[in-house]
Amino acid sequence: QVQLVESGGGLVQAGGSLRLSCAASGRAFSGYIMAWFRQAPGKEREYVSSITWSGGRTVYADSVKGRFTISRDNAKNTVTLQMNSLKPEDTAVYYCAAAYGARSYNPSDYNYWGQGTQVTVSS
Numbered sequence: 001q002v003q004l005v006e007s008g009g010g011l012v013q014a015g016g017s018l019r020l021s022c023a024a025s026g027r028a029f030s031g032y033i034m035a036w037f038r039q040a041p042g043k044e045r046e047y048v049s050s051i052t053w054s055g056g057r058t059v060y061a062d063s064v065k066g067r068f069t070i071s072r073d074n075a076k077n078t079v080t081l082q083m084n085s086l087k088p089e090d091t092a093v094y095y096c097a098a099a100y101g102a103r104s105y106n107p108s109d110y111n112y113w114g115q116g117t118q119v120t121v122s123s
Helices: none
Strands: 003-007 010-013 018-025 032-039 046-052 058-060 068-073 078-083 092-100 117-122
Touching: 003 092, 018 032, 018 092, 018 117, 032 078, 046 068, 046 078, 058 068
Parallel strands: 010 117
Antiparallel strands: 003 018, 018 078, 032 046, 032 092, 046 058, 068 078, 092 117
C-alpha cells in the first residue's frame, strides 16, 4: 500500500523559510513523478513543483520559481520542498503527490496523495 506522509508545515512570517518533507513508502517509485500541490481556502488545488524520481528533473510554477527548491533522496525515499522568501499568498495546505509516467500539472492525473500539511505565512 502506497503511503505519502508530509511533514514540516507551520506558521512563519513573510520572508521566512520552511522545509516540507514527503516520506514515500509502499512501492518502488522509479518512473514516477513526485509533485507538490497546494490548496488555499476557497481555491482550486494548484501545481507547485515536481521532480522525476529517477533523473531528478525539476519543474516549478512561475509563482514559486526562484524561491522554492524541490529535491529527492532516493536512499531515504523522501521528497523535500525548501521554501524561502515566503509570502502571505503562499498560505495553503501543501500536498505531496505521485504519478507514473509523464509529468502533469493536473491534480487528477496523480494516483497517490498525502494527507497535506498546513503552511501559514503571516504578513
